[in-house]
Amino acid sequence: MIIKSTRVPAGRARQIANYLSDQKDNEIVTWLKGRPHDILTMGEISSLAGKAFAVRHFSVSPNAKMTTGDLALVILEICREYGVPKTSASRIAVVQHQKRRASEAGNEIHWHLAVPETHAETLRTLESSFFKIRNEKVSRICEIRLGHPVVPGRFNRTVFLELQKTRPELDLTVFEAALRQAAAQSPMQEDDWLSYRAKAAFSINHKKPLGRKLV
Known part of the structure; x- marks a missing residue:
């Protein structure tokens, strides 16, 4: 997503x-x-x-x-x-x-x-900081909650660690599995999975979303 x-x-x-x-x-x-x-x-x-x-x-x-x-x-x-x-x-x-x-x-x-953007009653403006990372975070949450294949993004380390801390109810094994598979299919070592960064929102290295099983 x-x-x-x-x-x-x-x-x-x-x-x-x-x-x-x-x-x-x-x-x-x-x-x-x-x-x-x-x-x-x-x-x-x-x-x-x-x-x-x-x-x-x-x-x-x-x-x-x-x-x-x-x-x-x-x-x-x-x-x-x-x-x-x-x-x-x-x-x-x-x-x-x-x-x-x-x-x-x-x-x-x-x-x-x-x-x-503007709350009609308080006139406060909607939060906007770090929106690229936050959008990616929401994408991963929704993929996990909806049972969709997880697609690695550009801010995987930040998003993964943040979800570990703030959303303990989520099963992050599918996220880890996708990152391990992406790392294994790249010049990286699979053990460096947390450092994997896709070149685009959908990684151009993969024709299809990555699988859900650990490799």
């Missing part, structure tokens, strides 16, 4: 609303929650509060089939990681995009989330 995020300035709320609604490239767009005007409201609130950013745009691209119930778990974990207040969480807009893959038959489904 790849989770990415960007911060949308208050003056560009309409642009992100239009982007999420755009049906170019034979894409099927389904608003599962919220409407474009909800994103515009996020922009208005941030502008009135004098805040630079209005929307935290998350894209969620799974490497296995997901249901809307699975997506709800992903949203819950994103809210937990970034401390999204309940009232802001209730205003999240969720958009499903479906388009034909360029490389193979079938359809690709991914999701976009528009999360308010």
Whole structure:
């Protein structure tokens, strides 16, 4: 699973609303929650509060089939990681995009989330530090909780040690197994698995997500 995020300035709320609604490239767009005007409201609130950013745009691209119930778990974990207040969480807009893959038959489904950057009541801004590591952390949590193959990322050591400390209820053996396999298939030694870093969000060294058994 790849989770990415960007911060949308208050003056560009309409642009992100239009982007999420755009049906170019034979894409099927389904608003599962919220409407474009909800994103515009996020922009208005941030502008009135004098805040630079209005929307935290998350894209969620799974490497296995997901249901809307699975997506709800992903949203819950994103809210937990970034401390999204309940009232802001209730205003999240969720958009499903479906388009034909360029490389193979079938359809690709991914999701976009528009999360308010500014809390409407307290006017506090959503947390944003170390977002690349935190997005990778949420991706690994969701893969483990949903039973998806774990895909090594770029910040494996930091994420693994953080999950050991803060999420003891998670079974990290599947994470370790994926890193051991990735290390063994690279110039590294398998025993150096915790130091493995993929070259991209999905490692270009692997055609398929790595297996779940220790090697």
